[in-house]
Amino acid sequence: MKRNGVVYTPEYWADWAVETYGIAEKWIKGGVVLDPGCGEGSLTTAVIRRAFHIGYSPTPDDLARLNCIDRDVKAIRAFREELQGITGMHFSEVSLHIGDYLLENPGIRADVVFSNPPWISFGDMDNEDKGKYKPVFRSSGLTPNPKSLILGGSRIDLAALFVAVALNRDTAENGEGVFFLPSSLFRSEAAHSAFRQLKLPGGRSFALKEIWDMEGEVPFPGAGTAYCLAYYKADEIQQWPVSWYLSESANTWKKMAAEPAEGPESPLMPRPAGSPRIRPPRIQVPQGTVPRQGVNSQGATAVFQIREIGEVRDGRMPVVSKNGVQGFLPAELVFPLMSVSTFSENREIGDDPIPDKWIFMPYRQNGKVLNREELETFPDALEWIERHRDELESRRGMMLKQAIKKGIYWSMIGVGPYSFAPWKLAWESYGRNRFVPRLFCAENGVHWQGNQALHAFLPFDNKKSAHRAFQDLLSPDLEEYLKKLGGAGTKTWAQPGRIRRLLASEFQ
Numbered sequence: 298m299k300r301n302g303v304v305y306t307p308e309y310w311a312d313w314a315v316e317t318y319g320i321a322e323k324w325i326k327g328g329v330v331l332d333p334g335c336g337e338g339s340l341t342t343a344v345i346r347r348a349f350h351i352g353y354s355p356t357p358d359d360l361a362r363l364n365c366i367d368r369d370v371k372a373i374r375a376f377r378e379e380l381q382g383i384t385g386m387h388f389s390e391v392s393l394h395i396g397d398y399l400l401e402n403p404g405i406r407a408d409v410v411f412s413n414p415p416w417i418s419f420g421d422m423d424n425e426d427k428g429k430y431k432p433v434f435r436s437s438g439l440t441p442n443p444k445s446l447i448l449g450g451s452r453i454d455l456a457a458l459f460v461a462v463a464l465n466r467d468t469a470e471n472g473e474g475v476f477f478l479p480s481s482l483f484r485s486e487a488a489h490s491a492f493r494q495l496k497l498p499g500g501r502s503f504a505l506k507e508i509w510d511m512e513g514e515v516p517f518p519g520a521g522t523a524y525c526l527a528y529y530k531a532d533e534i535q536q537w538p539v540s541w542y543l544s545e546s547a548n549t550w551k552k553m554a555a556e557p558a559e560g561p562e563s564p565l566m567p568r569p570a571g572s573p574r575i576r577p578p579r580i581q582v583p584q585g586t587v588p589r590q591g592v593n594s595q596g597a598t599a600v601f602q603i604r605e606i607g608e609v610r611d612g613r614m615p616v617v618s619k620n621g622v623q624g625f626l627p628a629e630l631v632f633p634l635m636s637v638s639t640f641s642e643n644r645e646i647g648d649d650p651i652p653d654k655w656i657f658m659p660y661r662q663n664g665k666v667l668n669r670e671e672l673e674t675f676p677d678a679l680e681w682i683e684r685h686r687d688e689l690e691s692r693r694g695m696m697l698k699q700a701i702k703k704g705i706y707w708s709m710i711g712v713g714p715y716s717f718a719p720w721k722l723a724w725e726s727y728g729r730n731r732f733v734p735r736l737f738c739a740e741n742g743v744h745w746q747g748n749q750a751l752h753a754f755l756p757f758d759n760k761k762s763a764h765r766a767f768q769d770l771l772s773p774d775l776e777e778y779l780k781k782l783g784g785a786g787t788k789t790w791a792q793p794g795r796i797r798r799l800l801a802s803e804f805q
């Protein structure tokens with residue numbers, strides 16, 4: 298079942314986590330356990346089951362030390378019914394609480410927080426929840442920059458907030474935290490960088506100790522994302538590396554060691570235990586060089602993408618758009634668009650690729666969008682744009698909305714002076730497991746463009762610096778490094794944020 302980040306833990310994994318961390322034994326000896334976002338109680342019932350399994354019959358006092366909170370009334374009701382079957386007793390009302398864990402302080406000092414919190418990114422939450430949890434995010438230390446919830450930070454997961462709140466507010470001195478979490482908390486780029494170097498308000502320390510990486514398995518039906526079990530200790534200083542257990546077939550685990558790829562905010566990178574620390578490769582670039590994504594039409598590919606072009610006469614290019622619309626466009630506003638064939642490994646490195654897609658960009662070469670007056674000097678472009686007006690104006694996105702308000706409804710995202718740089722070093726950044734860089738030179742006036750998040754590139758002013766960086770990108774170490782970051786075949790494969798960290802210049 299998956300709705301609003303709700304995926305219940307399968308019994309098998311709940312039992313395994315309880316055994317791995319001796320949670321039932323700690324509870325029986327008097328420990329207080331907290332299960333925030335308990336749902337129908339998969340985790341807590343596993344603790345009780347384990348106690349019976351080792352021959353212990355919990356008393357009502359013991360049961361009162363199991364504290365469960367969920368905001369879903371129906372789930373709590375189902376949990377209560379199930380508990381009667383297991384324990385033969387009624388659960389104390391104090392221990393089973395209906396409420397919002399993030400907004401209400403249950404006043405518990407737990408020796409063990411054992412939780413499978415909701416997995417949902419801030420951006421995917423409904424507006425009511427966003428409004429409620431925004432202040433909690435802000436005070437948790439997870440969003441040091443107030444704007445980050447609007448910008449990239451909106452991909453931050455609610456699960457990160459559960460961890461931060463539980464470790465800071467509800468964990469007893471030297472307590473422990475055992476959490477089922479989406480692996481992206483440890484592996485993704487910007488969205489969770491504050492989580493990885495979390496400074497709890499009030500200065501309390503805590504340490505990540507172990508990760509059980511279940512990427513190779515599919516036992517959380519409906520989870521739809523890679524996940525792991527993370528083990529934390531409160532009031533300890535973080536030490537690197539941490540133990541990273543990688544699931545292998547037949548429920549065996551390969552022991553690895555993991556530490557941040559670079560600074561403490563960067564994603565964790567596992568390596569075989571005992572092998573030397575992975576040194577990230579370096580790419581030499583002039584100061585201020587920033588990797589970019591391709592041009593983004595924000596949903597209007599049918600308007601901007603061209604699938605066929607004809608012979609240019611008097612600067613007019615006959616075109617057929619992606620969805621078959623025919624017309625003319627000014628040749629100087631149509632650019633070759635990178636595609637799968639552009640990065641084919643069969644091509645010799647120095648060969649010029651042959652375009653099989655193009656993109657119409659109503660922009661000046663300084664990266665500024667044409668204004669109405671300028672557009673009127675290109676009658677074909679104006680006609681094309683007006684023909685598609687409804688489609689262009691119905692696009693979403695904050696930045697586009699502002700442009701549309703000003704009447705420039707033909708704006709795109711991700712266009713700047715860098716889109717017209719004399720040299721570009723580009724690669725496929727999405728869903729690949731090979732890193733194949735290509736060098737593009739615009740000396741003949743042809744500016745190749747990347748296609749949205751599929752391609753990324755480094756812009757250069759001159760041949761020398763482009764060639765120097767090209768040599769670095771050709772190193773097999775780079776592909777190896779990206780694979781170790783764990784994004785092979787995913788959307789994060791070689792996105793600009795990952796490459797940016799590898800850039801080195803005299804002044805950076």
Ligand SMILES: C[S@@+](CC[C@H](N)C(=O)[O-])C[C@H]1O[C@@H](n2cnc3c(N)ncnc32)[C@H](O)[C@@H]1O
Nearest residue numbers: 304305306334335336339367368397398413415
């Ligand atoms: C991923 S499910 C896991 C449920 C259960 N722990 C398990 O392992 O099967 C997350 C649970 O968190 C609950 N939840 C989400 N936001 C909550 C909040 N702010 N306060 C309390 N519970 C919440 C949901 O109702 C859901 O039951």
